[in-house]
Amino acid sequence: MDNIEFSLTPEFAHKMDQDDPLRDFRNKFYIPEKNGKQVIYFCGNSLGLQPRSVSDYLSKDLEKWAKKGVDGHFEGDVPWIDARKPSKAQLANLLGASELEVVAMNSLSVNLHLLMVSFYRPKGKKYKILTEAGAFPSDQYILESQVKYHGFSPDKAIIEAKPRPNEHVLRTEDILELIRSHKDDLALIMFSGVQYYTGQLFDMNAISKEAKANNIIVGFDLAHAVGNIPLQLHDWGVDFATWCSYKYLNSGPGNVSGIFVHQKYSNDNQLPRFAGWWGHNEEERFKMEKGFKHMQGADGWLVSNDNVLGLAAHQASLDLFAKAGIENLRRKSQLLTSYLEFAIRETISDTNSLEIITPLKPTDRGCQLSLLIQNKGKRVFDFWIEKDVVADWRNPNVIRLAPTPMYNSFQDVYEFSQILKNSLND
Incomplete structure (x- = not known):
């Protein structure tokens, strides 16, 4: 700096x-105003402000809907069946990934559940999850419900990394030591990228390397990291990640989430997953036949068809990120x-x-x-x-x-x- x-x-x-x-x-x-004056808006970590271009992006799809109806799924510069695809390049750049490894879909909490179906696979003694103490409540609830689903007690199955006495943030060396000391018990490491309460940026590279050295799956909740800090998920060896787009990505309240799945899982037919027709081989999707065949990469975790209007607002912001860098x-x-x-x-x-x-x-x-x-x-x-x-x-x-x-x-x-x-x- x-x-x-x-x-x-x-x-x-x-x-x-x-x-x-x-x-x-x-x-x-x-910029919101009160009494004719712009406020001092320091709340982008909860809801990013609206890009002025959003209405233009939305109006194109609203006009198509008005004029084309259902045919809009197959006509125009971006047919609605491909609505998620324009976002892939910008998301890949922000996440440090290939386009194959990322896709915009669902909401963060739904995505985390879907990803844990595939990547939290307790076996024998290795059934525990390491996370940070004081993680965002939704993440805590998801981890609790997932370990209960597998028949474990959260008190025993979830290990929380806590700051040292009289300290507010975690030391990287303490996180890495916890990984090493529990390497025979851990099935998953699930951390935030940036801690929502303290604003601490975790060393995701170091955590991922230690996880890989001990044959442990690692995933991240990037709600407060994406659009906030540069990421290199592919090179760090992160297995999976998810995020929301309404904080630093400025894509609108409750708007579409996204996932990263490392390329090494692109063609893995053995991973369990909850399937839906939009994750099925798009070349055969409209044959409407039995037998799920997942698409390559992150798209293979798609369940429902794309949220077209949400993705339009998302794209307006992503295009600004592409210009700003x-x-x-x-x-x-x-x-x-x-x-x-x-x-x-x-x-x-x-x-x-x-x-x-x-x-x-x-x-x-x-x-x-x-x-x-x-x-x-x-x-x-x-x-x-x-x-x-x-x-x-x-x-x-x-x-x-x-x-x-x-x-x-x-x-x-x-x-x-x-x-x-x-x-x-x-």
């Missing part, structure tokens, strides 16, 4: 925005979180009132800072909301701030610092 000497002044923030090669992308999004976005992300950290420390000197629990090294975090505010955290959060800051409250006492590089500015950070000054006063 550039060695920049920060200054908490409007002049400095203005210069940083003027020098930002990505500054024009902010104008490609709708994930490496460029990552560089700006590190600058924004570093400037936000600087602003907080310049403004709040009392670490007993406010503690940053996200890793302090920019390369060890996503574009998020999680602030632990004891006793009066909710009151502080409500004060920020009144001042038109959109952030995210997480019980019992953490506020998450996500200055997102696609549309947030250094001016946003400076303006937030002025609000922060008065927010911790009794």
Whole structure:
């Protein structure tokens, strides 16, 4: 990251925005307003903002639907039977994968269940799952239900990696040691890419290498990683992954998820999977015959036909990522979180009132800072909301701030610092 000497002044923030090669992308999004003024939107880790181009992408399919009806499945530049295919190139680039290894489909939780059918295969002593303590609740519930389905107790089958006493984030060496110490018991390692609560970026490469060295399947929930940090899933040897598209991928509330399945499984006919007709060999799909024959690659895990309108909105955002470049976005992300950290420390000197629990090294975090505010955290959060800051409250006492590089500015950070000054006063 550039060695920049920060200054908490409007002049400095203005210069940083003027020098930002990505500054024009902010104008490609709708920024919510209150009382005629744009809010400070630091909530892209929960819901990304709407690209202005979404309506144009949607209108093409709405017009086709109006004029063609069912024939739209087979006519036009992108027939609806192929609606998922245009997204493959951009997703492959964001995930560090081949197009064969990725596909947009379903929702994250549904996809994780489908993938665990194939990749959580307990046998004998090897039946346990390693995950991080405090994983997103949906992931916790999925792991619990999957081990119960196989007849195991979650208390015995799920091992949680926990931070050391008086620490908030996990050390990579502790994760790797847990893998080594439980190598004979683990059937699966299932981690987040970026931890939703703390914003910690896990060393997925190191985790994957240790898993492979011990013949353990490894998968990742990339909800807070995709579109946030560069990924190299194929080269890291990750077996599978899934994500959502409505956070950093800015594709709309509840929109389509996606999966990665490593190429080595492309033609594996022995893996159990829950089949559906869209995952069947597309050359024979409309013969409507018995006998499931999975398509190659990630497409072989498809179940239902494509969500055409959702994929249109998804594509609008993916095309912006292709123009911006994930490496460029990552560089700006590190600058924004570093400037936000600087602003907080310049403004709040009392670490007993406010503690940053996200890793302090920019390369060890996503574009998020999680602030632990004891006793009066909710009151502080409500004060920020009144001042038109959109952030995210997480019980019992953490506020998450996500200055997102696609549309947030250094001016946003400076303006937030002025609000922060008065927010911790009794």
